[in-house]
Amino acid sequence: LDNSVDLPAGRPYGAIMGLAPSKGARSPILWRAAFDALGMQADFHPFDVTPENLPGLVKALKADARYLGGAVAVPHKELLLTELDRIDEAARAIGAVNAIRRDPDGALVGANTDGLAAVESFEATAGPVRGKKLLLLGLGGAGKAVAACFALAGAELMVWNRDGAKAREFAGVYSASGKPVRAVSDIASVIAEADALINCTSVGFAADSSDNDDAPLDLALLDQLPAHAAVFDIIYQPLQTALLRAAAARGLKTLNGKSMNLGQAVIAFALALPDADRDKAAAAMAAV
Ligand code: ATR
Numbered sequence: 001l002d003n004s005v006d007l008p009a010g011r012p013y014g015a016i017m018g019l020a021p022s023k024g025a026r027s028p029i030l031w032r033a034a035f036d037a038l039g040m041q042a043d044f045h046p047f048d049v050t051p052e053n054l055p056g057l058v059k060a061l062k063a064d065a066r067y068l069g070g071a072v073a074v075p076h077k078e079l080l081l082t083e084l085d086r087i088d089e090a091a092r093a094i095g096a097v098n099a100i101r102r103d104p105d106g107a108l109v110g111a112n113t114d115g116l117a118a119v120e121s122f123e124a125t126a127g128p129v130r131g132k133k134l135l136l137l138g139l140g141g142a143g144k145a146v147a148a149c150f151a152l153a154g155a156e157l158m159v160w161n162r163d164g165a166k167a168r169e170f171a172g173v174y175s176a177s178g179k180p181v182r183a184v185s186d187i188a189s190v191i192a193e194a195d196a197l198i199n200c201t202s203v204g205f206a207a208d209s210s211d212n213d214d215a216p217l218d219l220a221l222l223d224q225l226p227a228h229a230a231v232f233d234i235i236y237q238p239l240q241t242a243l244l245r246a247a248a249a250r251g252l253k254t255l256n257g258k259s260m261n262l263g264q265a266v267i268a269f270a271l272a273l274p275d276a277d278r279d280k281a282a283a284a285m286a287a288v
Contacts, residue, residue: 005053005060012066013043014272017057018073020048027071027265034269034284042068051079058083062108068272069101069108071265074141084110093148096141098264101271111271114142115149117263118198118234122150125255126196126230130154135187135194137216138201139166142234146200147181148174156180158190162201187217188224196230197222197247204233204241212238219246230254236261262286 014035016027031044049057054076061067062085072080077096081087084100085107091097097110119129126132132155136147139161151157151174159181161167167183174181184190191197199216206212219242222231231247236257244254262285270281 005047005049005057007060007064007067008043008045011041011043012068013045014068014070014269015045015047015061016071016073017047017049017054017076019050019075025073030265030285030288031070031269031272033288034281037284037287038273038280040273044070049076051075054079055083058108062106065102065106067102069099069268070272071268072098072100077141080110084108086110088112090116090149090152093152094145096145098145099268099271101276111268112145113264113267113271114145114260115147115152117260117267118146118232119149119153121259121263122196122198122230122232122255124259126232126253132156132195133193134158134196134198135160135184135191136198136200137161137187138199138203139170140200140202143200144170146198146234150198151179151181158182158184158194160184160187188221191221192224192226194225194229196232197225199231199233199235199241199243202235204243205235206238210238213242215242215246217243219243222246222250222252225250225252227251233257234260 014031028044028046035042080097087110091110091112094112099111099113101109134155135158137160159167164185171181171183201216203214203216230253232255233241233244234257235241239256247254266282266285270276270278
């Protein structure tokens with residue numbers, strides 16, 4: 001087993017770890033430009049790393065104080081739960097690490113910024129999450145992260161997944177820890193109770209930004225949402241999904257995944273700054 005790793009020479013750096021992050025990854029461009037915008041002498045390095053070589057890389061990064069933290073791509077998000085020095089509350093609740101920071105004591109801490117960014121983006125459009133009743137569709141990787149953070153933020157959750165076992169398992173874990181989360185199998189019978197509908201399925205996504213008329217539920221059911229309800233689709237490609245078009249046509253508040261997507265990058269970038277200044281990070285990334 002070859003665990004030897006080449007660390008970049010020179011300046012402090014952030015990094016993304018993935019199977020092949022250099023291919024098409026946006027984070028190196030975003031991070032380098034944001035460091036530049038802040039006048040920081042720092043670089044960003046994409047590590048192509050296999051699951052077998054991940055522990056070796058983490059060990060080397062722990063020992064290299066120039067590593068500031070960074071992003072994590074599939075399939076390492078779960079594996080890192082056991083490789084880092086500490087795991088923060090959101091990453092533990094979600095069961096995945098998508099960002100790493102270095103604490104003042106030198107420890108590498110696993111964080112998760114996906115769900116937090118979803119909550120912040122939602123609150124900016126639809127107001128406080130606490131006490132709201134949300135119907136969330138889709139409990140894949142993204143859906144679990146979003147659902148976990150909405151539950152931590154005090155929402156009441158109804159979760160639905162095409163494969164119902166995933167929804168029942170998620171609801172089981174969370175309701176056991178005292179959170180109001182229940183699995184639903186029939187969207188039609190509960191949608192009228194929802195203050196907001198959140199799509200975390202991949203239905204409506206278009207890899208090539210082409211038109212996509214697919215929707216994760218029968219759009220006629222939107223008529224049953226209360227008039228004050230918001231519809232949040234975490235998809236950001238395209239920005240207008242069939243779900244959001246139909247919701248807007250009914251006069252409902254709508255929100256796409258653009259600010260969540262930028263938000264998770266901003267939060268992760270802020271974790272790598274010496275003062276963890278979120279506003280500074282947001283301004284630097286918005287300028288890119
Ligand atoms: P992501 O990282 O985007 O969350 P994922 O983990 O593959 O990707 O999850 C995709 C989600 O979209 C899952 O909830 C999936 O449902 P299943 O768990 O039943 O597979 C959901 N999804 C994908 N295609 C779907 C479809 N045609 N109808 C309903 N849900 C769908």
